Amino acid sequence: MQDKYEAMPIARLREIARESHADHDPEATRIFVNRVLDMEVERRTWFTHENLGYQPFSSTAKLGEHPGGGTAAADPLAIAYDRGVRVHAAHEEARYFLEYARLRPRNLLAALIQSAKTDRRVNGPWGASYDQVAAGLGYYARMLGWPPGIEARVKFKKGQAIKRAALEGRTQMLMLARLG
Numbered sequence: 001m002q003d004k005y006e007a008m009p010i011a012r013l014r015e016i017a018r019e020s021h022a023d024h025d026p027e028a029t030r031i032f033v034n035r036v037l038d039m040e041v042e043r044r045t046w047f048t049h050e051n052l053g054y055q056p057f058s059s060t061a062k063l064g065e066h067p068g069g070g071t072a073a074a075d076p077l078a079i080a081y082d083r084g085v086r087v088h089a090a091h092e093e094a095r096y097f098l099e100y101a102r103l104r105p106r107n108l109l110a111a112l113i114q115s116a117k118t119d120r121r122v123n124g125p126w127g128a129s130y131d132q133v134a135a136g137l138g139y140y141a142r143m144l145g146w147p148p149g150i151e152a153r154v155k156f157k158k159g160q161a162i163k164r165a166a167l168e169g170r171t172q173m174l175m176l177a178r179l180g
Contacts, residue, residue, distance in 0.1 A: 005031045010039070010090045014097070017177040033173045037115035039094035044145040045116065101176050106154045107169030112144050114166040130159025 005013060005028050015021055017029040098108065113133055116126050125143065133140050138151040156162045 010035060010093055014093075014177065019178045029174055029177050032177050033170055034115070036094040036097050036173065037111055037170075039091050040098055041112055041116045041144065043091040043095065044112070045143060097173075097177075101173050103169045103172060105150070107165050107172065109141060109144070109146065109150070109154055110156070110162045110165035111169035111173075113140060113162055116144065130162050132159075134159050134162055 005016075005025075008016075008028075010032070013028055013032045013035065016023050016025060017032040018024060101108075103111070117130070117133070125140070128136075134156040137154070137156060138148070141150045141154070142148060156165070
């Protein structure tokens with residue numbers, strides 16, 4: 001059942017995530033929130049500001065030389081990039097949902113950090129521990145498109161604080177997704 005939701009377009013997934021929908025499934029709600037966060041991280045890091053060296057594809061991705069295995073995740077992104085399409089409509093829908101959620105900046109930043117770290121294609125600086133991220137928060141926040149100085153307003157003493165704030169943010173998004 002989970003694979004069915006993973007392949008589903010985000011708009012349809014959002015419909016099923018609502019409790020008022022006849023085919024509502026709590027697993028769909030969880031997958032919707034995960035996808036929204038993943039797409040926002042993707043939009044902020046790979047599409048919005050050319051995070052050179054940390055894309056999940058290379059210039060040879062279409063030749064089947066994707067590091068770590070197949071090119072299933074790389075080809076659509078690389079082809080869209082070649083066509084000049086940087087932000088897909090689904091990325092915008094994810095962004096709109098996050099704006100609707102109105103999370104506290106602390107919870108949103110933590111949820112985006114957690115999503116960036118749990119991506120199976122993670123490499124480079126996102127491979128750091130949560131404690132290292134907490135210590136260098138400004139650097140990681142800027143990679144996610146936050147303005148310089150955000151670390152003065154949002155502080156995490158330890159990596160565990162990031163995980164707790166991310167859990168709060170995800171919980172709020174799950175509740176909003178269920179309500180519609």
